Amino acid sequence: MIRPFSSKVAMLFMLVFLVACSTVPATPTAVPTVAPAAQPTATKVLTIGQIGSSPSSAIPKFQPLADYLAAHLTDYGYSAGSVKVAPDFDTMVQWIKSGQIDVLFDSPYPAMILVDRSGAKPFLRRWKGGISEYNTVIFARTDTNIRTTSDLKGKLLALEEATSTSGYMLPKAYLIDAGLKLVEKASTSESIDSEQVGYIFTNPDDDSNIVQWVISGKTPAGAVNSQTYDKLPDKTKKLLTELGRTETVPRHLVLARANLDSAIVDAIKALLLKLDTTPQGLEILKQFEKTAKFDEFPGGTDTALQRMRQLYELTQKQ
Amino acid sequence: MTTQLPAQPASAPVRFPLALKLAVAMIVVVTLAVAAVSAIAIRREQASFKTDLQQQADLLLDSLTASGADILYRLQLTSLRNLIGALNSSKAIVDGSVYDDTGHILVRADALDADASALVDPFGQQILASSETIFNWQTGRLVAGKAVVLGRQNIGAFSIALSTASLDVKTAALLNEGLLVAGVAILAGAVLSLLLSQSLTGPLRTLATATHSITDGDLSQTIHVRTQDEFQELASAFNTMVIRLRETIDSLKRRADELAQSETKNRALIDALPDAIYLVDRTGTFRDAKKIATAKSSASLELGELFPEQIIDRLRDVIHQAPFVAGITRIDYETQDAQAQTHYFEVRVTRSGAEETLLLERDITDRRRAEEELRRAKEAAEAASQAKSGFLASMSHELRTPLNAMLGFTSILSLGMLKGASPLAPSQQNLLQKVEHNGLHLRDLINNVLDLAKIEAGHVSVVITEGRPHVFLEETISGMRSLALNKSISLDLHFAPDVPQVVLCDVRKLQQIVVNLVGNALKFTSTGGVTVEVCAPDPEKWQIVVRDTGVGMPPDAAQYIFEKFRQVDGTDQREYEGTGLGLAIVKNLVELLQGTITVESGVDHGSTFTLSLDQRLERKTAS
Numbered sequence: 001m002i003r004p005f006s007s008k009v010a011m012l013f014m015l016v017f018l019v020a021c022s023t024v025p026a027t028p029t030a031v032p033t034v035a036p037a038a039q040p041t042a043t044k045v046l047t048i049g050q051i052g053s054s055p056s057s058a059i060p061k062f063q064p065l066a067d068y069l070a071a072h073l074t075d076y077g078y079s080a081g082s083v084k085v086a087p088d089f090d091t092m093v094q095w096i097k098s099g100q101i102d103v104l105f106d107s108p109y110p111a112m113i114l115v116d117r118s119g120a121k122p123f124l125r126r127w128k129g130g131i132s133e134y135n136t137v138i139f140a141r142t143d144t145n146i147r148t149t150s151d152l153k154g155k156l157l158a159l160e161e162a163t164s165t166s167g168y169m170l171p172k173a174y175l176i177d178a179g180l181k182l183v184e185k186a187s188t189s190e191s192i193d194s195e196q197v198g199y200i201f202t203n204p205d206d207d208s209n210i211v212q213w214v215i216s217g218k219t220p221a222g223a224v225n226s227q228t229y230d231k232l233p234d235k236t237k238k239l240l241t242e243l244g245r246t247e248t249v250p251r252h253l254v255l256a257r258a259n260l261d262s263a264i265v266d267a268i269k270a271l272l273l274k275l276d277t278t279p280q281g282l283e284i285l286k287q288f289e290k291t292a293k294f295d296e297f298p299g300g301t302d303t304a305l306q307r308m309r310q311l312y313e314l315t316q317k318q
Numbered sequence: 319m320t321t322q323l324p325a326q327p328a329s330a331p332v333r334f335p336l337a338l339k340l341a342v343a344m345i346v347v348v349t350l351a352v353a354a355v356s357a358i359a360i361r362r363e364q365a366s367f368k369t370d371l372q373q374q375a376d377l378l379l380d381s382l383t384a385s386g387a388d389i390l391y392r393l394q395l396t397s398l399r400n401l402i403g404a405l406n407s408s409k410a411i412v413d414g415s416v417y418d419d420t421g422h423i424l425v426r427a428d429a430l431d432a433d434a435s436a437l438v439d440p441f442g443q444q445i446l447a448s449s450e451t452i453f454n455w456q457t458g459r460l461v462a463g464k465a466v467v468l469g470r471q472n473i474g475a476f477s478i479a480l481s482t483a484s485l486d487v488k489t490a491a492l493l494n495e496g497l498l499v500a501g502v503a504i505l506a507g508a509v510l511s512l513l514l515s516q517s518l519t520g521p522l523r524t525l526a527t528a529t530h531s532i533t534d535g536d537l538s539q540t541i542h543v544r545t546q547d548e549f550q551e552l553a554s555a556f557n558t559m560v561i562r563l564r565e566t567i568d569s570l571k572r573r574a575d576e577l578a579q580s581e582t583k584n585r586a587l588i589d590a591l592p593d594a595i596y597l598v599d600r601t602g603t604f605r606d607a608k609k610i611a612t613a614k615s616s617a618s619l620e621l622g623e624l625f626p627e628q629i630i631d632r633l634r635d636v637i638h639q640a641p642f643v644a645g646i647t648r649i650d651y652e653t654q655d656a657q658a659q660t661h662y663f664e665v666r667v668t669r670s671g672a673e674e675t676l677l678l679e680r681d682i683t684d685r686r687r688a689e690e691e692l693r694r695a696k697e698a699a700e701a702a703s704q705a706k707s708g709f710l711a712s713m714s715h716e717l718r719t720p721l722n723a724m725l726g727f728t729s730i731l732s733l734g735m736l737k738g739a740s741p742l743a744p745s746q747q748n749l750l751q752k753v754e755h756n757g758l759h760l761r762d763l764i765n766n767v768l769d770l771a772k773i774e775a776g777h778v779s780v781v782i783t784e785g786r787p788h789v790f791l792e793e794t795i796s797g798m799r800s801l802a803l804n805k806s807i808s809l810d811l812h813f814a815p816d817v818p819q820v821v822l823c824d825v826r827k828l829q830q831i832v833v834n835l836v837g838n839a840l841k842f843t844s845t846g847g848v849t850v851e852v853c854a855p856d857p858e859k860w861q862i863v864v865r866d867t868g869v870g871m872p873p874d875a876a877q878y879i880f881e882k883f884r885q886v887d888g889t890d891q892r893e894y895e896g897t898g899l900g901l902a903i904v905k906n907l908v909e910l911l912q913g914t915i916t917v918e919s920g921v922d923h924g925s926t927f928t929l930s931l932d933q934r935l936e937r938k939t940a941s
Contacts, residue, residue: 056387056468063469083469087392 043079046070049101051092051110051163055085064284069103072271076264089163093118096257103268104255108308109165111253115305119258122301123269126252127292129227136170136246137229140221141214142239149178149243154194156185158213158222161201165308166225167210170246172199173311176318178244188218215239250304254294336522337515341508344515348507349500356496363492367485368455375462375480376451378411382476383466390416390466390474398425405478412459413479417442419472445475458482521549525556537564596624596677597670600638605674624679625665626651636667640675650682662686704775714768718761725757766899770882773906780910785825787817787852791862794829794836795850801840808847809840816854821933827907828862828931834900835864835927842925843868854933862929871919879917880905 048066052058066081084101086092089110095101096118105126106114114120125132138157140146146155152175160167172182175197185198192198200219202209210222211232226245254272256265275281276293285291297304382401389397398416402425405414414427421442445452445463454461456479463477521543528539537560543553588595588608597606602621622630629651636647647667652660662683670676730736732750742750772778795811802809832850839848846867854860871879882902908915912932919925 054388055391056384059468059471066469080470082471085391 044077045080045082046073046078047082047084047100047102049092049095049104050083050085051087051089051106052085053087058085059083061287061289065288068275068280068284069268069271073264073267076261076267089113089117096120099257099259102257102260102264105252106255107165107252108249108304109169109312110163111255112305112308112312113163114255120255121258121265122253122255122297122305123265124254124272124294125250125297125304126254126294128252129290130292131227131251132292132295133248133250134166135226135248136166136174136223137226138171138174138221138223138243138245139214139229139240140243141217142241144220146221146243147241149175149180152180152197152221152243154192155197155221156188156192156219157182157197157199158202158210158219159199160210160224165249166246167223168201169308169311169315170249171223173314174244174246176314181318211236211240247307249308250297253301253304335519337512337519340515340518341511344511345504345508348511349504352500352503352507356500360489360492360496364485364489367488368460371460371480371482371485372451372453372462374410375453375460375478376464378478378480379451379462379464379476382414382478383464386416386476387466387468387473390476391468393418393424395424399430401425402427403430410481410484411478412481413461413477415439415442415463415477417445417463417475417477419446419474421446421475424474441477442475445477446472455482517545518549521545521553525552528556528560532560532563537567591678592680594679596679598637598675598677599673600641600675602634602637626653629665633665633667637675637677640667640669641672643669708775710767710771714764714771718764718768721757721761721764725754725761728754728757763899766903769903770899770906773903773910778910780824780827782822782824784820785823785828786819787821787860788813788819790825790829791832791850791852794832798833798836798840801837802848805840805844807840807843807845809836809850810847811850812852814851814853817852817860818854818933821860821931823931824911827911831904831907831911831929832862832864834904835929838900839864839866839868839925839927842866842870846924858933859930860933861931863926864929865924865926867924870921870923870925872921873919876917876919880915 046066046069048062048069050058050062062083063081066083068081070078070081084095086095092101092104093114096104096114104114104120105128111120111122115122138149140152140155144155146152157171157175159171162168175182181196183192183196183198185192185200188200190198202213208228210224211228213219214222215236221243229242232240256268272294273296275285285293386398386401389401402414402416405411405427411427415423416425417439418424421438421440423437423439423442441452441454441461441463446465448465449467451462451464454463459479459481461477461479463475465475466473524541524543528541531539539560540557541553543550595608596604598604598621604620621633625633629649633649636649640647645668649665649667650662651665652662654660660683661681662685664680664682666678666680668676668678728750731739731742732747732754734741769778792811795809799809836848836850843866848864848866851863851865852860853863880901882899905915908929914930916928916930917925918928
C-alpha cells in the first residue's frame, strides 16, 4: 500500500547530484506561496478524512471542499476546514471513532469495512470522475491465447490492492462466482497450480500499472475498473482481449462518523447536493477528483452496502 | 608707417610636452574606466552567482518538499533520516535539517542518529512563519529553508546549507580574469594614447614653427599637413590666413602711400585757402594751425589772443560740444582797426575726428558791406513801391469820387430828370451818351488800378472756406448770360462727374477770376460761343477751363498777356477796348489762391484758359 520509500530517496539523490554538478544557472522558478495555516481557535474544525499513501497529493484536492463546507456551517460552530490522510484502515477507524474525522469518501468495499468497524454512516453517492457507478473489466494479453475466464487457470492475474473495490473485490467475486479458485502470489515467479488462478497486487492508487504489467508480459492478465479500461488507446486495446465485466456498483460513497449530529449531517448533505448548481461549487467539484455531483443512492444506502457485503462474504468462503 | 610691437618674452622650454599630458590623461581615464567596468562586472557576476545558488537551493528545497512531504506528514523519522542522509553524498550540500510544525528539529544531516531536539530552533520558526523560501548567508555557506504546507496545514519545514566554496572560487577566478583584462586594456590604452598623442602633437609642432617664422616677419611660410583630419583643415586655414595677411600688409602699404599723397594735396589746398585754420582739442588747446595774413596778424596760438573777448566763452562752449554735434556752427564777430574801421569775421566750427575740432576764420568785411548796401537799396525800392501803390490807391479813390458824381449827373441829364429843363436835342443826347460811356470806361480803369494796387500793396487777404462749385459757378455764369445773349453767342457751363461737391477756396476771388476770364472770352468772341468746363483730373486738383471760339492770339502772346497794361492789340486803333489790367489781376488772384493759370491759343482758333486749384487748401478766415 505504501510506495517504496527507497525510490523517492533515489530520485532525490539523483536530483542533488544533478544540481551539484550543474554549472549552468538553474532556470528561475517561482517560489510557491501558500496561505498561512489556519490558527487554532475556540471554534470547531470540520475535518475530511481520506485513506491514502500520499497526503501531499490528496490534501490539495480535498482542502477546497473542506473550506467550502466549513464556511457554510458557521451556524453549527465550524470556522475552518481540514483534511487528514490516514495511512491505513486501522488509523482511519481510530480517527473516526475518536471524532477526529467528520466526513469521508470511499468506494463501496472500503466503505463497507469502515461502516462495519467504525460505525460510520453512508448518506450520499459521489460521482467521482464524472460517473455514478462502475465495474471491473478482466482482460488478458491477446497473444496468450486466454479467451475466457476459464483460460485463466494456472495463470497470474494482476490486481490493484486488497482494499480496492474495482481492483480486488469485484474481480475476485466475479471469478469465484464463475467457479474459479483464486490464490494470492507474492511475486510473479511463484508457481501456480493448474486448477487455480493466481493474483498479485501491483502498486496501489494506479490502475495504469496493471495494464502496463500485462502489456509488458509480467502477468498474462489483469483487472482494472471500466473507466480506466474504456479510456485506453485503441492501439493498446488491440493487444488485449476482454474476458468479462463484473456487475456495476456505486462509484463512491459519502460517509459521516456515527456520532456526528444528524442536523450537521443533513446540512452537509444539503450543501453537497446543490454543489453542482453554482459556479463556485462546480469549480470545487472539478478540483475534487473531477467529481460531477453528489446524489442520493437510487436503492438506498443499505442496498448498496448489502450487495457489497454479499460479495465480501463470497470472497471469504475461499 | 611702422608699428612698435611690445617685446615678447623668450619662449620657455617645453617641460611638459602635450603628448605626455595627453598620454597620462588617457592612461588614467582608461585605467579608471577599466577598473570601474571590471568592478561592476565582478559585482554583477557575484550577484548572479548568489542568485544561481539561491535558485539551486530553492530547487533542492522544492525537491525535498515533493519527496518528503508525505513522510513528514506521517513523521516517519527513519524515512526522513534516509532522505536527509542522501544529502550528505553531495559536496555542495554541507548541512540539512527537518523541522516539525512547531520549529523543533526532527532530523539533522550532521547528527542523523541523534534524537529529535527538545529545543525550538529560531531559524525553523522563521521558516515556518514565512510563505517564502528563507535565505541566510553565513560564512562559507548559504542556509535556505522552506515550510511544507498541505492544504491549510503547516506540517513542518526543510532546510539545507549549500557550500559557497564554488562561489568563492568563481569569484576569485573572475577577479583574476578581470585584473588580467584590465592590465591588457590599460597597456593597450597606453600604447594607443601615446600613438594618438604623437599624431596630435606633430601637426601642432609644425604649426608652432610656422607661427614663429611669421612672427619673425617671414610671410612666405606655408604648412603641409596630410593627416586628413582637423589638423589638415587647420593648416589650410593657417595658409589662407598667411596669404590674407600678406595681401593685407601690401594693401596697407599702398594705402599709406595714397594717404601721404592725399595729405600733400590737402595741405596744398589748405594753404591755398584764404582762411585761417586752427585744429584744437576739446579744451581749446591748439594742435595745429595755418595762419594767413589778416587784420589780426599778430595773433598767437591762444584762443584769448586770437579771438575777441566777446565770443571767447561761446567759442569755448562750441569747441567743447563740437565732437557731439553734426554740421557746422558759425560765429560772427567784428573788430575795429587803428583807423576806427570796422572789420567783420566769421568763425566756422566743425568736428574733425573724435577729439579734435576745426576752426576756420574768414574776413567777411567786403561781403558784409556789399550785403548792407544791397539791403538798403531793397528797402528803398520797397518803400518806393509802397508809396506808389499808396499813391495809386489814394489817387484812384480821389478820381472815382468826382467821376461818380459826373456819371450821376450825366445820367440825370440823359434821362431828362432835371426839373424845369427842356428836352435835349438828339445831338445833345448823343454827346451825353459818349460822355457816360467814356466815364464808365474811366471808372472801370480806376477800379482795376485800385484792385491791382491793393493786391500789390498786400492789402488783399484770402478767406478760405467750404464752397459748392456747382452753386457759386452757376450763379456767376448766370449773371453773364445776358452779355452772351446780346451778342447772340452761347455761354455754357459743364461739370465733369468727378468734380467734388465741396471745395476749399476763396469763393469771392474765384468768382472774380471767372468773371474776368469769361468777360474777356465774351468780349473777343463774335460767333460761336464760350464754354466753361469744370473737372478734377486728380484727387489733389480741380480745374476751371474757359474755352472760346473768338479771335484768339498768337502763341507767343501767352508770355505777356498777364502783364499790366498789356493787350495783344497794342495799337491806338484797337478793335476791343479794355484797361489791360484784367488778366494781370487774374494772375495775381490766382497766385493768392496758390493756383496756376495757363493759356493755349492761336489766331482765329480761339483761346483756352486753364485754371488749376489745389483741393487741399488749409481753411483760413479773414483776419
